[in-house]
Amino acid sequence: MDDHSLDEFRRRWQEELAQAQALRKRRRPRRPEVAAGRGEQPSGYLALAQGLLEGAGRPPAPRATRAERQDAASRSRSPPAREEQLVDQLIRDLNEMDDVPFFDIQLPYELAINIFQYLDRKELGRCAQVSKTWKVIAEDEVLWYRLCQQEGHLPESSISDYSCWKLIFQECRAKEHMLRTNWKNRKGAVSELEHIPDAVLCDVHSHDGVVIAGYTSGDVRVWDTRTWDYTAPFLESEYEEDEPGMQPYVSFVRINSSLAVAAYEDGFLNIWDLRTGKYPVHRFEHDARIQALALSQEDATVATASAFDVVMLRPNEEGYWQITAEFEVQKLVDYLEIVPDTGRYPVAVATAGDLVYLLKAEDSARTLHYVYGQPVTCLDVSANQAAFGVKSLGWVYEGNKILVYSLEAERCLSKLGNALGDFTCVNLRNSPPSLMVSGNMDRRVRIHDLRTDKIALSLSAHQLGVSAVQMDDWKIVSGGEEGLVSVWDYRMSQKLWEVHSRHPVRHLSFNSHSLITANVPYERVVRNTDLDNFTTHRRHRGLIHAYEFAVDRLAFQSALPVCRVPGDSVAGYNYDLALAFP
Numbered sequence: 001m002d003d004h005s006l007d008e009f010r011r012r013w014q015e016e017l018a019q020a021q022a023l024r025k026r027r028r029p030r031r032p033e034v035a036a037g038r039g040e041q042p043s044g045y046l047a048l049a050q051g052l053l054e055g056a057g058r059p060p061a062p063r064a065t066r067a068e069r070q071d072a073a074s075r076s077r078s079p080p081a082r083e084e085q086l087v088d089q090l091i092r093d094l095n096e097m098d099d100v101p102f103f104d105i106q107l108p109y110e111l112a113i114n115i116f117q118y119l120d121r122k123e124l125g126r127c128a129q130v131s132k133t134w135k136v137i138a139e140d141e142v143l144w145y146r147l148c149q150q151e152g153h154l155p156e157s158s159i160s161d162y163s164c165w166k167l168i169f170q171e172c173r174a175k176e177h178m179l180r181t182n183w184k185n186r187k188g189a190v191s192e193l194e195h196i197p198d199a200v201l202c203d204v205h206s207h208d209g210v211v212i213a214g215y216t217s218g219d220v221r222v223w224d225t226r227t228w229d230y231t232a233p234f235l236e237s238e239y240e241e242d243e244p245g246m247q248p249y250v251s252f253v254r255i256n257s258s259l260a261v262a263a264y265e266d267g268f269l270n271i272w273d274l275r276t277g278k279y280p281v282h283r284f285e286h287d288a289r290i291q292a293l294a295l296s297q298e299d300a301t302v303a304t305a306s307a308f309d310v311v312m313l314r315p316n317e318e319g320y321w322q323i324t325a326e327f328e329v330q331k332l333v334d335y336l337e338i339v340p341d342t343g344r345y346p347v348a349v350a351t352a353g354d355l356v357y358l359l360k361a362e363d364s365a366r367t368l369h370y371v372y373g374q375p376v377t378c379l380d381v382s383a384n385q386a387a388f389g390v391k392s393l394g395w396v397y398e399g400n401k402i403l404v405y406s407l408e409a410e411r412c413l414s415k416l417g418n419a420l421g422d423f424t425c426v427n428l429r430n431s432p433p434s435l436m437v438s439g440n441m442d443r444r445v446r447i448h449d450l451r452t453d454k455i456a457l458s459l460s461a462h463q464l465g466v467s468a469v470q471m472d473d474w475k476i477v478s479g480g481e482e483g484l485v486s487v488w489d490y491r492m493s494q495k496l497w498e499v500h501s502r503h504p505v506r507h508l509s510f511n512s513h514s515l516i517t518a519n520v521p522y523e524r525v526v527r528n529t530d531l532d533n534f535t536t537h538r539r540h541r542g543l544i545h546a547y548e549f550a551v552d553r554l555a556f557q558s559a560l561p562v563c564r565v566p567g568d569s570v571a572g573y574n575y576d577l578a579l580a581f582p
Helices: 003-027 045-053 066-074 080-096 109-116 121-127 132-138 141-150 165-185 533-541
Strands: 099-102 105-108 189-192 201-207 210-215 220-224 250-255 259-264 268-273 282-285 290-295 302-306 309-315 321-328 335-338 347-352 355-360 366-370 376-381 385-390 400-406 411-419 423-427 435-440 444-449 454-460 466-471 475-480 484-489 494-500 505-510 514-519 543-548
Touching: 105 109, 109 132, 109 141, 121 132, 121 141, 141 165, 201 505, 201 514, 201 543, 210 250, 210 259, 210 543, 220 250, 220 259, 250 290, 259 290, 259 302, 268 302, 282 309, 290 335, 302 335, 309 347, 309 355, 321 355, 335 376, 347 376, 355 376, 366 400, 376 423, 385 423, 400 423, 400 435, 411 435, 411 444, 423 466, 435 466, 444 466, 444 475, 466 505, 475 505, 484 505
Parallel strands: 201 250
Antiparallel strands: 099 105, 189 543, 201 210, 210 220, 250 259, 259 268, 268 282, 290 302, 302 309, 309 321, 335 347, 347 355, 355 366, 376 385, 385 400, 400 411, 423 435, 435 444, 444 454, 466 475, 475 484, 484 494, 505 514, 514 543
């Protein structure tokens, strides 16, 4: 069949299909119309097209002359690919019409898409095997784009970014399976971030693969473990350069996608904009030592606590930093967190001894919880809730618990756990919905079910108390006071692997493909400066480790380039990091 005959056939069958649909609408039957073969039989070009769609036959060629028949007999038959091309074209033409065959009735194509959007990937695959028309509907780009968005693949992409979202979905699933396998088998690369000579690690924080560390020398350093090509590894302060060794210790450091913040022992606060350079954009001074520091992970809001004052800072519309709110509390603040997704007015939660405050920028400090003689031992917040551990004291011992409060209603929702030891860490923000993970001085990691107010799982994880913990939909990573980092598959209650270092684990953060851990020493004094730098560092100065489990992102199966030691360093410090962790 030549191109002219194909166009003529398509035109004729489209006309007959439109006439048949108009006739059925005028008749308005009492029951849905049955498909061909069970009721009224179509005729003409419509019957031939339906037979092709069902695999019954081919469209007839126009009556040829005797010479054409002889010429056709001398040539081989047309390949079956021509027929398949015609069938695909008929299906596309059918989709362009107002109605699509759907079971024994006619439905608009958009309505069929709305029905199919409630199916998951397995159900879409089964529907694609029903017929060629259903296959076209089940492989529509809108359906697979929605599946990618629902499962968290490429959340910032639009539907026009890729031409085949089904293939993109399959690639994302394969990559997710590869990362999970690498996590379980500890397959990837591990690197130890470079330390500053003659300085002890004071505090570490990370956000989305970017790590910030503060030292006793007053230095603040930043690494970008996503690319290992960061332009400002050292963040400069405004202290005089003619006074070496006189800079105060760094008390706290925090970082998000655009800002880095460091608090010093003398009450000063430096704020850097990571997009503009390594010099601070704002400097704030307290009269006393800063006891707590918080940085919003979504916007440019900083909260500090010094003496009996809590201050919130953020830039105005012109970019100038100013005090948004200032609060006065009754006791010294121990923990301070900024509530995410609060809009224009920032909200923070602070604990001071046995008091828990809710701090709203447009209001005064309000007491969220208070029980005399029961101090708060840990704190974490989410968009709507706050969770904190409470130590039980007094004649009537009720056991140490974790209280979950609603920030909107300002009332207690749950009382979780009944442990003998103090709860030292709790993670509510990064936990799956309706779950929360906590660590205790009794060496156990617990998963709490917020729906039933019960402990879903309890693991004996460490030799000493648990100092840091985080979980996702299938694993738990915990750090202990003895320096042990453990990775668990909590669905199987099985430990996958562990790594031990000298100092307590004070920070850990992970995502689907990377893990950041920091071992911060108790003492902030450099010992035995005459010893080899490497030995001194390993024993007394703290460690920061970066794990990468996405093998396709790595250039080498060893230390990342930024962590390699230059050849002119001391021989005892030049070592292979790949051998440090079996």
